[in-house]
Amino acid sequence: MAKSGTASGVSATGSERSAVTRRQLVNAAVETLKSDGYAGASARTIAQRAGVNQGLIFYHFGSVASLLLAALDAVSEERLERYDAEVSAAIGPSQLVDAAEGIFRNDLDAGYITVLVEMIAGASSTPGLGSEVAKRIRPWREFAQSTIEGSLRNSPLHGVLPAPDIAYAVVALYLGLEMLSHLEGDPDPALALFVHAKRIAGLFDAMPSTTSPEESP
Amino acid sequence: MAKSGTASGVSATGSERSAVTRRQLVNAAVETLKSDGYAGASARTIAQRAGVNQGLIFYHFGSVASLLLAALDAVSEERLERYDAEVSAAIGPSQLVDAAEGIFRNDLDAGYITVLVEMIAGASSTPGLGSEVAKRIRPWREFAQSTIEGSLRNSPLHGVLPAPDIAYAVVALYLGLEMLSHLEGDPDPALALFVHAKRIAGLFDAMPSTTSPEESP
DNA sequence: GTCTATACTTGGATAGAC
DNA sequence: GTCTATCCAAGTATAGAC
Numbered sequence: 475m476a477k478s479g480t481a482s483g484v485s486a487t488g489s490e491r492s493a494v495t496r497r498q499l500v501n502a503a504v505e506t507l508k509s510d511g512y513a514g515a516s517a518r519t520i521a522q523r524a525g526v527n528q529g530l531i532f533y534h535f536g537s538v539a540s541l542l543l544a545a546l547d548a549v550s551e552e553r554l555e556r557y558d559a560e561v562s563a564a565i566g567p568s569q570l571v572d573a574a575e576g577i578f579r580n581d582l583d584a585g586y587i588t589v590l591v592e593m594i595a596g597a598s599s600t601p602g603l604g605s606e607v608a609k610r611i612r613p614w615r616e617f618a619q620s621t622i623e624g625s626l627r628n629s630p631l632h633g634v635l636p637a638p639d640i641a642y643a644v645v646a647l648y649l650g651l652e653m654l655s656h657l658e659g660d661p662d663p664a665l666a667l668f669v670h671a672k673r674i675a676g677l678f679d680a681m682p683s684t685t686s687p688e689e690s691p
Numbered sequence: 692m693a694k695s696g697t698a699s700g701v702s703a704t705g706s707e708r709s710a711v712t713r714r715q716l717v718n719a720a721v722e723t724l725k726s727d728g729y730a731g732a733s734a735r736t737i738a739q740r741a742g743v744n745q746g747l748i749f750y751h752f753g754s755v756a757s758l759l760l761a762a763l764d765a766v767s768e769e770r771l772e773r774y775d776a777e778v779s780a781a782i783g784p785s786q787l788v789d790a791a792e793g794i795f796r797n798d799l800d801a802g803y804i805t806v807l808v809e810m811i812a813g814a815s816s817t818p819g820l821g822s823e824v825a826k827r828i829r830p831w832r833e834f835a836q837s838t839i840e841g842s843l844r845n846s847p848l849h850g851v852l853p854a855p856d857i858a859y860a861v862v863a864l865y866l867g868l869e870m871l872s873h874l875e876g877d878p879d880p881a882l883a884l885f886v887h888a889k890r891i892a893g894l895f896d897a898m899p900s901t902t903s904p905e906e907s908p
Numbered sequence: 909g910t911c912t913a914t915a916c917t918t919g920g921a922t923a924g925a926c
Numbered sequence: 927g928t929c930t931a932t933c934c935a936a937g938t939a940t941a942g943a944c
Contacts, residue, residue: 488927511815513730527930532921594870595812598728608874642880646867653811654863657825663859705909744912
């Protein structure tokens with residue numbers, strides 16, 4: 475089957491070995507960012523967690539920063555996929571808030587947003603990293619924006635509050651809530667906000683499409 | 692006048708020298724956190740900026756982390772003082788939003804919230820730092836809470852939205868907006884939010900005290 | 909009491925082994 | 927192509943000079 479793979483032995487081709495090592499390093503980088511933060515994510519710390527020689531980071535990724543970006547990529551991809559599935563199943567404002575709460579709880583447990591926060595904050599200390607991190611956060615903002623746009627279309631708020639601005643605020647709030655929850659070691663105050671949000675969203679559930687029916691001229 | 696100070700010369704007493712050095716180090720620590728982030732705030736970097744020997748950090752503060760906490764203290768104190776002055780001059784919701792915008796603009800320019808964000812994110816990498824940072828953020832949350840409480844008292848939202856929860860969200864949003872603005876190098880999306888906030892706040896300006904007049908039984 | 913010179917540890921990066 | 931041993935820079939901390 476494989477072009478040059480081993481049929482059943484323990485040895486592997488170079489590219490297989492490479493892929494395994496890279497994956498181990500990316501996973502270890504994610505875990506290290508979660509537990510030790512950006513400042514604690516050194517080549518040695520990550521490599522030790524991955525169980526490989528520290529020099530491999532530079533061979534496979536060129537620098538620690540590049541590995542951390544790969545870790546951010548891995549998290550982003552996985553998260554966005556999940557978000558998409560959960561949110562697209564939601565119908566109406568209050569179900570959307572429910573989905574958002576589920577996502578937030580899950581992220582908080584898994585520490586995914588911590589990775590994001592650490593990379594944003596850590597970018598200050600590594601020249602050129604900021605724009606790379608910003609590039610990888612754009613999909614999250616776009617996801618938030620299109621979700622909000624869809625929800626706003628059938629709402630009396632349509633036209634009053636532009637979706638891009640709200641999306642920006644939602645992402646910012648999400649990051650901030652994660653920071654505070656993580657710092658205080660207590661997610662309850664953040665989670666309480668979802669209760670209020672759901673109550674308010676419920677007010678809009680009953681009144682779909684209060685805007686003028688003519689959308690396009 | 693001074694117990695053992697020099698009358699007019701260039702030399703100074705021990706305690707004066709100490710105070711000068713400490714102040715230089717604290718200022719340099721603040722600047723370093725702003726420009727290089729937590730990960731870049733090493734003893735060497737800070738001391739170089741302060742123009743003093745690197746070992747003095749350990750003599751005067753015991754550790755780099757303690758110096759950084761002193762830097763956070765200095766910023767917190769200065770900021771809270773200013774906030775208090777600006778906010779207490781505001782009357783009514785829309786003036787409050789105006790004050791908040793002024794504060795946010797100023798903080799963004801001066802980089803004060805960056806210091807806060809870097810310390811929160813950096814706390815993950817230094818054992819025991821998290822609770823110390825949390826302790827120093829509590830006054831900010833309390834300030835936000837009492838401000839919001841005062842504004843909410845004469846509002847129809849009184850009783851619907853509890854002030855502590857809103858205060859938590861406001862602080863989180865503030866931190867998140869700073870992070871994103873700083874990362875993207877563009878404060879406009881964040882500032883646009885204040886325009887919307889002001890418009891919404893204006894709706895409440897005209898309707899003071901719509902709750903039942905009986906406050907205490 | 910204040911500070912400097914020095915010791916030792918950890919981190920990033922690469923030359924060369926396999 | 928993949929990895930390890932090694933180099934040098936940067937980091938924290940302190941013993942001892944002033």
